[in-house]
Amino acid sequence: MEVDFNKVKPYGDTLNDGYVQLSFTLPVPAGDEAKEAARQIALKMGLEEPAVTEMADLQAGFSFFVIYGKCSHMVDYSSIKVPKLEQKVMSFKEVNALIKKELDRKVVVVAACTGSDAHTVGIDAIINMKGYMGEYGLERYSEIEAYNLGSQVPNAELLSKSVELNADAVLVSQVVTQKNIHLENLTELVELAEAEGLRDKVLLICGGPRISHELAIELGYDAGFGPGTLPNHVASYVAAELVRRKKTERKT
Amino acid sequence: MENKLDLDHNKVDLARETAGKIADQLHSWIGDYTTTTIERAAARLFGIDGVDKAGTPLANIIVEKLQEAGILDLGLAPWISRAVISREESPQKIAEALEEGRFNVSDIPDFPEEKWKDIADRMAEEATAKMRATREKREQKMQNAAPPKKPLLYVIVATGSVHEDAIQAKAAALQGADIVAVIRHTGQSLLDYVPYGPTTEGFGGTYATQENFRIVREALDEAGEETGRYIQLVNYASGLCMPEISVMGAIERLDMMLNDAMYGILFRDINMKRTFIDQHFSRMINAYAGIVINTGEDNYLTTTDAYEKGYTVLASQFINEQLALRSGLVEEQIGLGHAFEIEPSMEDGLLMEIAQAQLCRELFPRSPLKYMPPTKHVTGDIFKTYLVNGMFNLVSVMTGQEIQLLGMPTEAIHTPFISDRYLSIANGQYIFNNARGLGDEILIKDGGRIQERAAYILDQACTMLREVEEIGLEKAMEKGFFADIKRTADGGKGGHGVIQKSDRYYNPFPDLFMNNSLPMEGRLS
Numbered sequence: 169m170e171v172d173f174n175k176v177k178p179y180g181d182t183l184n185d186g187y188v189q190l191s192f193t194l195p196v197p198a199g200d201e202a203k204e205a206a207r208q209i210a211l212k213m214g215l216e217e218p219a220v221t222e223m224a225d226l227q228a229g230f231s232f233f234v235i236y237g238k239c240s241h242m243v244d245y246s247s248i249k250v251p252k253l254e255q256k257v258m259s260f261k262e263v264n265a266l267i268k269k270e271l272d273r274k275v276v277v278v279a280a281c282t283g284s285d286a287h288t289v290g291i292d293a294i295i296n297m298k299g300y301m302g303e304y305g306l307e308r309y310s311e312i313e314a315y316n317l318g319s320q321v322p323n324a325e326l327l328s329k330s331v332e333l334n335a336d337a338v339l340v341s342q343v344v345t346q347k348n349i350h351l352e353n354l355t356e357l358v359e360l361a362e363a364e365g366l367r368d369k370v371l372l373i374c375g376g377p378r379i380s381h382e383l384a385i386e387l388g389y390d391a392g393f394g395p396g397t398l399p400n401h402v403a404s405y406v407a408a409e410l411v412r413r414k415k416t417e418r419k420t
Numbered sequence: 421m422e423n424k425l426d427l428d429h430n431k432v433d434l435a436r437e438t439a440g441k442i443a444d445q446l447h448s449w450i451g452d453y454t455t456t457t458i459e460r461a462a463a464r465l466f467g468i469d470g471v472d473k474a475g476t477p478l479a480n481i482i483v484e485k486l487q488e489a490g491i492l493d494l495g496l497a498p499w500i501s502r503a504v505i506s507r508e509e510s511p512q513k514i515a516e517a518l519e520e521g522r523f524n525v526s527d528i529p530d531f532p533e534e535k536w537k538d539i540a541d542r543m544a545e546e547a548t549a550k551m552r553a554t555r556e557k558r559e560q561k562m563q564n565a566a567p568p569k570k571p572l573l574y575v576i577v578a579t580g581s582v583h584e585d586a587i588q589a590k591a592a593a594l595q596g597a598d599i600v601a602v603i604r605h606t607g608q609s610l611l612d613y614v615p616y617g618p619t620t621e622g623f624g625g626t627y628a629t630q631e632n633f634r635i636v637r638e639a640l641d642e643a644g645e646e647t648g649r650y651i652q653l654v655n656y657a658s659g660l661c662m663p664e665i666s667v668m669g670a671i672e673r674l675d676m677m678l679n680d681a682m683y684g685i686l687f688r689d690i691n692m693k694r695t696f697i698d699q700h701f702s703r704m705i706n707a708y709a710g711i712v713i714n715t716g717e718d719n720y721l722t723t724t725d726a727y728e729k730g731y732t733v734l735a736s737q738f739i740n741e742q743l744a745l746r747s748g749l750v751e752e753q754i755g756l757g758h759a760f761e762i763e764p765s766m767e768d769g770l771l772m773e774i775a776q777a778q779l780c781r782e783l784f785p786r787s788p789l790k791y792m793p794p795t796k797h798v799t800g801d802i803f804k805t806y807l808v809n810g811m812f813n814l815v816s817v818m819t820g821q822e823i824q825l826l827g828m829p830t831e832a833i834h835t836p837f838i839s840d841r842y843l844s845i846a847n848g849q850y851i852f853n854n855a856r857g858l859g860d861e862i863l864i865k866d867g868g869r870i871q872e873r874a875a876y877i878l879d880q881a882c883t884m885l886r887e888v889e890e891i892g893l894e895k896a897m898e899k900g901f902f903a904d905i906k907r908t909a910d911g912g913k914g915g916h917g918v919i920q921k922s923d924r925y926y927n928p929f930p931d932l933f934m935n936n937s938l939p940m941e942g943r944l945s
Contacts, residue, residue, distance in 0.1 A: 193839045227594035232839045289796050292723055377800050377832055
């Protein structure tokens, strides 16, 4: 199989067949007309030969569709550049050792799930003693002083707490979102930090299932962590970045 | 349900007895206090409704004025009944006059006690008569409806607009949901008042307001009539206004309320004393209104490990049960919560889930157990989540759970879309129907791993309960016994709303609620 990386499209069972699956709801009652409307939507989305494989009556004037079709678009994979966090992941012990050797003080991390979000699973997995998937959380690190402020913390409160505690890094988690409120919320924190003259004094880091490093940089954060992040990934970045910054400061 | 787990009945009795002592310790002081929201709940029961131009409820205004004057320790009832005698107008008119400044609380004249008490009692009797009528209406409707099969399908709606909520709630009901919960607007638990009117632009949900309750109730009644069923409506009597929200639910015929004795303290950092006092009063209202409460033990498993800390759920269920019984709720009204949250990659994790679910069933045989879906280990892989939810549904039907909060394939992504809810209902309907009699047909192996696990959890829960009893629940919460969260006795929000009662304090409602409990009829079972 010869894949042309300049022209990549979805794969079903034959190269370049373009097959994708999708599902959506239309606010129209189930029926032949609804099915045709769904097919036309798929066509307009750039799917060739769309097949409505399932239509379900959601009642109250709604219908649901599962559709297979051939995507007519392709992308140039070879030219894609995604900004990545170029950070070697260290172990729990290595992070503690690095902080002890290079910084010789406790690193203060303040974390919260901000704004409207009440879901602490993400921040708890990174911060709480127990950690996640066998990796200890930041609270367990001997060289890190971690504060988990919990959920629905206003951005202003998170910042004032980080000043009070003299934080090196501020971690923000956004898990469940509605109408992209998480983006507004994340942007507001950066703006507030800039307005208060705090932006350069702390590492601003965000994380959550819909966050990528690329998005984080775009929003004005130092780093972003997406799904599958373990506590030592975050700890490695924080420790190494603080060491880097300390060394640059010395030089200048 | 027969005894499949071969539990040690001495241990069960000990656990229940110890939890009873823990509840008694709290009740040794709960009765000495009232709170601002309890008095506002009384105001609402006396018919005081509406808001001023700034949106402050009249119930808040009158209670604040009494508190500022330093006379709230007598309760609202003596003042409002005296004002009714002197002004010859309704509590609502009196509240309006106070708000407009046409009248001050210091203007309220004294009357002989038997005279004002008579008025207070008569107004309270009118209020409770309305609650009884609403309850009877529910029972009537339930009797006329097709009896729902269990586990009941429970879904949530969370659009942020009550009008959209009503559409989605109705669609869910028509798709087969038995119970619909309307998720609350973010942060409502920390408001020390209840917002007023319909919510059209909420975050994360809509406010628990009386108008929102009414709108969704109407939509569900329509769906019920179209399908010959009765669709139950749920909201949250939690946060700083537990009693007031219970009153609103009683008036607008809600059927269930999330109503936990400790949730606010642990997860919303609400003052401990405030919460314990409020939960008692709000549960009395729920009891009298025939509302089923749902407790929130599932939340412990999102902050701690479900396998390691399964026993904390059980210990808390015993405590929640004992506190609920002391507020007049009967077992059929106490929907104890737990959850399917063991890490899905664990080998034989399913056996552990079956053990915990079966254990809850056998220990609380009359409770309409509320089983919560996996959330903690759920990612954006909707296909895997759909499958894990299927396993959750299977455990539920085979262990006889009653209130099944259906897991959404898009948990951890967004608040449910209409199709997410449909897929979840289809998942539940398929499994519950396909495995309806599974629990009746299978036995659990004697001395096997499920029995061993259940015995272990019960044992650990007993140990924990004894430790809690020794130091008291408040101290145990200071030490982080539940959910690994530590809360101080005097910390948290809303402590200023706790008021020591004068020995002349009067509130006619607790006696009416506690001494007049009606038998449960036409409820879930």
